[in-house]
Amino acid sequence: MIDYLLILGLALVFGLAATELVRRLGHRLEVMDHPDGYRKVHRHPVPRIGGLAIFVAFFGALTAGILIRGLVLLDGPIGVSEFGWIVAGGLAVLFVGLWDDVRGLKAHWKLVFLTVISGAMYAGGFQIGWVSNPFGGYIYFGLLTLPVTLFWFLGCMNTINFIDGLDGLAAGVTLLVAATMLISGLLIGNTQNAVFAAALIGVTAAFLVFNFHPASIYLGDSGSYLLGFLIACIGLLASRKAHTVVALVVPVTAMGLPIFDTALAILRRWARAVPVFSSDRGHIHHKLLEMGLGHRQAVLVLYAACLALAGIAVIMNASRGGRSTAVVLVLALCGALVVRLLGWNEILLARQRISNGLEQRKRRGHGSRIGYEAVERMRQAEHPDAVWAAFTQAADDLEIDHAQVTISASLETPPRTTDSDTLEWIRKRSGLTDEESIGTWTFGCPLVTEGGVVVGKLDIRKTTGGRPLERHVPETLQLITDGLAQNLGRFCGAGIETAEVLADGTNDAKKQPPMASDQFPIFRRPAP
Numbered sequence: 001m002i003d004y005l006l007i008l009g010l011a012l013v014f015g016l017a018a019t020e021l022v023r024r025l026g027h028r029l030e031v032m033d034h035p036d037g038y039r040k041v042h043r044h045p046v047p048r049i050g051g052l053a054i055f056v057a058f059f060g061a062l063t064a065g066i067l068i069r070g071l072v073l074l075d076g077p078i079g080v081s082e083f084g085w086i087v088a089g090g091l092a093v094l095f096v097g098l099w100d101d102v103r104g105l106k107a108h109w110k111l112v113f114l115t116v117i118s119g120a121m122y123a124g125g126f127q128i129g130w131v132s133n134p135f136g137g138y139i140y141f142g143l144l145t146l147p148v149t150l151f152w153f154l155g156c157m158n159t160i161n162f163i164d165g166l167d168g169l170a171a172g173v174t175l176l177v178a179a180t181m182l183i184s185g186l187l188i189g190n191t192q193n194a195v196f197a198a199a200l201i202g203v204t205a206a207f208l209v210f211n212f213h214p215a216s217i218y219l220g221d222s223g224s225y226l227l228g229f230l231i232a233c234i235g236l237l238a239s240r241k242a243h244t245v246v247a248l249v250v251p252v253t254a255m256g257l258p259i260f261d262t263a264l265a266i267l268r269r270w271a272r273a274v275p276v277f278s279s280d281r282g283h284i285h286h287k288l289l290e291m292g293l294g295h296r297q298a299v300l301v302l303y304a305a306c307l308a309l310a311g312i313a314v315i316m317n318a319s320r321g322g323r324s325t326a327v328v329l330v331l332a333l334c335g336a337l338v339v340r341l342l343g344w345n346e347i348l349l350a351r352q353r354i355s356n357g358l359e360q361r362k363r364r365g366h367g368s369r370i371g372y373e374a375v376e377r378m379r380q381a382e383h384p385d386a387v388w389a390a391f392t393q394a395a396d397d398l399e400i401d402h403a404q405v406t407i408s409a410s411l412e413t414p415p416r417t418t419d420s421d422t423l424e425w426i427r428k429r430s431g432l433t434d435e436e437s438i439g440t441w442t443f444g445c446p447l448v449t450e451g452g453v454v455v456g457k458l459d460i461r462k463t464t465g466g467r468p469l470e471r472h473v474p475e476t477l478q479l480i481t482d483g484l485a486q487n488l489g490r491f492c493g494a495g496i497e498t499a500e501v502l503a504d505g506t507n508d509a510k511k512q513p514p515m516a517s518d519q520f521p522i523f524r525r526p527a528p
Contacts, residue, residue: 003069003191004182008198011061015053015206018060022053023210023217031102033218046215048101050207051222055094057203058230059087062196085124086233092117093157093229097222107277111154114225118153119146126236128152128248152248156235156255157228162265163258164224166285166299167213173258173306174227175204180254180310181234184317193238200230213295231255253313257284257305260338264346271349360471367472368479370397375483387487392425394480395460398473401427402461405447405484408454439466443474445481449489458484 026032026047033048062083096113099105128148130140141148164170178200185194204227210217219227235251252259261284269276288298339347374394381387388405395403405423443460458481462473 003065004194004198006069007061007065007195008202010064011057011199011202012206014060014064015057015203016209018053018057019050019207019210019217022049022056023047025049025052026217029102033220046218048218048220049098049222050211050217050219051094051097051101051224051226053217054203054207054219054223054226055090057206058199059090061199061202065195065199082125085121085126086230089117089121089124089233090226090229092120093225094222097220097225101220101222107275110221111277114154114157115150117229118150121153121233122146122149126233128236131248152236153229153232155259156232156251157225159255159258159262160228160231161221161224162262163283163285164219165283166295166302167215168208168211169285169299169302170219170224170227170258171204171207171211172299172303173255174231175201175208176303176306176310177231177251177254178204178234180313181231181238181251183314184250185238187314187317188238190238193234196230196234196237200227200234213299250313250317253316254306254310256309256335257302260284260335267350268346271346271353273353363470364472364475367398367476370394371476371479371483374480378480378483378487381487384488384491387484387491388423388425391480391484394476395425396427398462398476399427400460400462400477402459404459405456405488406459407456439464441469443477447481447485447488449485451489453489455485455488 026049031047031049032045034045093114096105096110096117100110122145126149127145128141129145160170160174163173178197182194182197182201185191185197207217207219207223211219231251235248238248238250265280265283266276268282269278269280274280285298285302288301289295293301371394374390377390377393378387381390392403403425407421407423441462441464443462444457446457447455449455460477462469
């Protein structure tokens with residue numbers, strides 16, 4: 001017990017000193033988190049490089065403990081080499097977080113760097129290769145060992161990062177998780193796991209002195225990612241001397257609230273088709289503030305929920321056999337109830353997006369079929385009238401209300417310099433309601449063949465009723481418009497005026513011999 005108290009005391013002292021120094025450093029370097037009037041609830045700029053204090057205090061306390069007590073602290077499943085991997089991994093995570101805190105780093109690059117760090121930890125021996133089966137035996141992951149391990153590290157780091165939205169929330173949750181893992185380590189006799197957990201308790205407790213509302217320093221991405229990384233490492237250390245399922249479920253259960261909040265945030269942002277790593281005001285702590293709770297009240301409510309989950313985790317770890325399985329089942333039922341109460345809106349949003357996606361895919365396929373069939377009919381047409389008929393049939397299937405082609409005057413035989421012939425089509429329908437006539441979508445473009453010949457101009461009108469235009473409509477129109485231009489140009493090989501740029505930069509208009517008017521009846525100008 002003396003070792004745990006020593007490490008906890010050292011971490012507390014180191015944490016207080018390091019946090020104060022880093023807080024002053026943040027002011028001096030002007031590395032501040034500024035209010036944005038939207039997601040961030042603080043009103044004044046606050047230093048945001050708390051991860052530096054966490055790193056110095058955590059590993060400083062462990063190093064001092066080793067110097068005082070010797071390597072006995074690292075005896076057992078973890079040795080000097082693995083401790084070095086944790087230090088190196090923590091330093092890399094700190095660097096990525098500081099880069100984002102100081103200079104800014106895009107979300108996808110953070111994900112890439114954190115994935116690489118997690119892969120390095122896998123290479124260093126921190127792996128989840130198997131789990132114990134509650135009903136007997138073991139479940140080996142085999143080729144899935146790497147992705148499972150990466151998911152474990154990335155999940156822990158991003159979970160703490162996502163919940164870091166109120167003063168003292170992420171640090172307080174981490175303290176409760178560390179306390180849970182300390183008790184679990186003592187129950188299973190895992191001294192190394194308990195030592196690391198004790199150090200994390202002391203560091204987070206010291207940081208909370210400065211981070212609880214009103215905070216004078218923030219964790220920043222450097223601190224939240226580092227705390228999640230340490231939780232992931234301690235959880236894997238616990239699995240060395242316990243059933244892997246129970247050892248990993250303990251921190252997962254203790255982090256149940258931030259995991260739940262993170263899952264809802266990902267589901268909500270996916271359902272709204274916004275980037276997963278973007279920010280919003282849909283987190284649980286934001287909802288508590290909207291309910292009228294004060295900043296400290298909201299944090300204390302979330303602490304109470306995490307404390308209840310931590311108690312369940314300890315009971316689960318102390319239970320054996322069927323009792324442990326029963327606790328897991330009860331926890332799952334409670335989780336389902338919480339999802340029904342707090343996450344139902346996100347589930348409905350996700351279901352609506354899935355339904356809309358399936359419907360859009362169906363309509364897009366229908367539009368592609370219409371377009372390609374129309375182009376093929378145009379290609380096989382032996383007369384311009386058949387080309388126009390194929391186009392208007394496709395337009396009717398797309399519920400286009402009006403289509404008009406203005407033929408280039410040079411297509412007339414003999415060519416004209418004034419007026420133009422037009423081809424016009426109006427869809428037959430019973431009339432528009434007031435609601436349908438609210439919005440109209442128009443589309444106009446020149447009809448140009450692959451050789452650059454301008455056949456004419458196409459104008460389209462479609463009533464939308466004020467609703468957004470479905471994606472498959474312009475895509476299909478583009479397809480059949482290209483087909484219309486190419487196949488009208490096929491019948492207009494004569495009488496078309498083209499412009500060629502000469503070497504001296506001037507334009508020279510050339511005409512091919514005119515086609516007989518009876519060969520091209522739809523473009524024949526009516527007799528006066």
